[in-house]
Amino acid sequence: MTITVASGKGGTGKTTIATALAMLWPEPVALLDADVEEPNCRFFLDTTEGKQREVFLPVPQIDEAICTGCGACSSFCRYGALVRIGKKVMTFPNLCHSCGACMMVCPEGAISEKPSFIGTIDSAQFRALDGSLRTHRWGTLKLGAAMAPPLIRELRREKDKEPLQLIDSPPGASCPMANAVKNADLVLMVAENTPFGAHDLEKAISTLEEMDLPVLALINRADLGGGEAEAVCRRKGIDIIGRVPFDRKVAESYARGVHPILEVPAFRQAVEQVVGHLIAFLQTSIEQKT
Ligand code: SF4
Ligand code: SF4
Structure with missing residues (x-):
């Protein structure tokens, strides 16, 4: 099964939430960083030495x-x-x-094909909070390359040993995001209650509606702003499964490169509740399919 963590705009805390879910999830889970222009998940994780492979696309050459x-x-x-x-x-x-x-x-x-380098895919393992080692893979787009979608598709094509894939999507509502959410069993939108946040959330939800994907929302720094993102969710009929309050200690952990679930109990508690809701959602959807 696949859960993609997405956001309309950047800076909502999507990667912090995706990595927190991956570290807290009670069963084995593979974390894929599909934000290939800025794959930052690994900076939060305790990862092992990994391996890297290069990804090429066929492009034309003219005789x-x-x-x-x-x-x-x-x-x-x-x-x-x-x-x-x-x-x-x-x-x-x-x-x-x-x-x-x-x-x-x-x-x-007169036209034949030659390989063109578009980026790399790295594979490593990270340590979850229960001490287990789990798969972490991330794509890194070549600097200046415009083609994120093929690299994201290649990242998702590999199968991992874990039964659940958690994907950290690129922000936005266009092709890179669409490739990170495609065929997901659930998309978790991480949003913030600001006018910009609400505007971009609505655009992203419209894309997800077009793709007919199930969506839940989490409001980060929920006590800041004027409730704009929550209003979008109500209007679009999207359930909010978590509200993470603003906490200066979260920002301080983040600034030091330490994941806030390791240092801020209130943050960890809020994410644990979200994990519970996500598991319940997946169980219900499995029951409905059988
Ligand atoms: S996009 Fe298609 S038609 Fe255009 S150059 Fe590439 S292979 Fe050729
Ligand atoms: S001959 Fe072939 S490569 Fe040359 S311009 Fe025509 S279609 Fe393009």
Whole structure:
């Protein structure tokens, strides 16, 4: 099963909550950091030495000796990864979605594929609060690369020994987030009660509605702001399963790189309650499917 922890805007505490859930979960769980532009989960975790592999995507290369400059490929590519200038075609691998269509439309057979490096996937283990070692994997997008979705898909493609995957999604409501939540059994939105937070939460929930995914919400720093995110949840019919109060000690732990569940009992208690709600939700959904 898969739970994805997501947020409309950055800075809501999504990663802090995702790592807290992974450390507190009473059964084995694999934590995947799909926030591939800023994979920060590991900074909170006690991890073992890991291994890394490189990820490549096939992109077109054009044989100039064969190309006639007809422009069929650049006209067809809807991503702007091929641009014809005069009789020459320039390639922009960072924009290529590796669909292979340009190879098919080229009447001269002038296009072949070459691998293009898009990032890395690391695998290690982290120690949970019960002392067990659990899988942690994270993707790191190549600096300057625009293609987070293929790296996120590759990260999710691997199977782990743990029966539950917890995914820390990129913030936002567009393609990277959609790839991190796709086919999840549950999406937990971490939101904050500010006008910006509510606006971005609503956009993200609209994406999740389009994808027909079950959603629950957690309000972080719940006693700050004017209740805007809670109003969005009420309007959208989304259950709020936790309210984590603002606590200066949480910010102090965070600033020192120490996870607040290790130092702030009230924070840990609030997350433990959320774990209970999530387990109950998953059990109910399993019962409904059988
Ligand atoms: S493989 Fe697809 S996305 Fe990439 S350049 Fe060719 S047509 Fe464009
Ligand atoms: S379709 Fe083929 S021949 Fe035409 S411009 Fe592209 S690479 Fe050259």
